[in-house]
Amino acid sequence: MDFLEVPFRTTGERSYGLTSIADFGTPIGQLESFLEDYHSYIDIAKIGIGSAYVTPNLQEKINLYKKYKIIPYCGGTLFEKCYVQEKIDEYAKSLQELGIEWIEISNGTVDIPLHKRIALIKKLKHQFNVIAEVGSKDQDKEMPLSEWEQEINLLLATGCKYVITEGRDSGTAGIYNRSGQVNMELIHQISSNIDVNKVIFEAPTPKQQMFFINQFGTNVNLGNVKIQDVLVLEAQRLGLRSETFFMGEKSWNLP
Secondary structure, eight states: OOOSOOOOOOOSSOSSSOEEEEESSOOHHHHHHHHHHHGGGOOEEEEOTTGGGGOTTHHHHHHHHHHTTOEEEEOHHHHHHHHHTTOHHHHHHHHHHHTOOEEEEOOSSSOOOHHHHHHHHHHHTTTSEEEEEESOSOTTOOOOHHHHHHHHHHHHHHTOSEEEEOOTTTTOSTTBOTTSOBOHHHHHHHHHHSOGGGEEEEOOSHHHHHHHHHHHOTTOOEEEEOGGGHHHHHHHHTTOSGGGTTOOGGGTSOO
């Protein structure tokens, strides 16, 4: 069908309006079925937590994503494990051998000082496209608003392609409280002083996705999306769900 007036969506190799899925062990056969139908709605695939290290068909999975022009990368927890064990060089070599061109630098579990993360970004950006994550997976840790803004801007200035705002796969940490509610003050701070087209908001639930669509428009970058939700998310982006039905003007216009 092609007769309704709907918001304009970025297409092809998007630089914003990204949908990044989280793969926590989707079987290859099931994954191929999803990608055959829905690959045009997916831009990035994170092989979640440290699961890439124990995925028996990892190369096949990476090749499958690349076949459908989806960017695969490994979750930040694997990076942090390598950091703690001083295995970053071995990790980088393994990624290159697998044909993975993106790397996540995070500190969601391990408190890696900002200056050390910046040093790693400067080193690794010559080998990879770097995504950095800001925020902790610990619900009891709260970063001051000013630190969120400072870190995101510094990470982008250092050479990161995008910065992810921590939300966990549960949507109960980082930019959310324990009950999954968005920290509105934080989101306002981020959007006031940072290019949101360079920010990927982790939003694992449809309710959280709809919040960001209504807040920033059709082409907001969203992460930690479940693969089975990508079609519904695309419908939400186009105002084809009650909660996004009456999106404002900003939802129809490109930045």
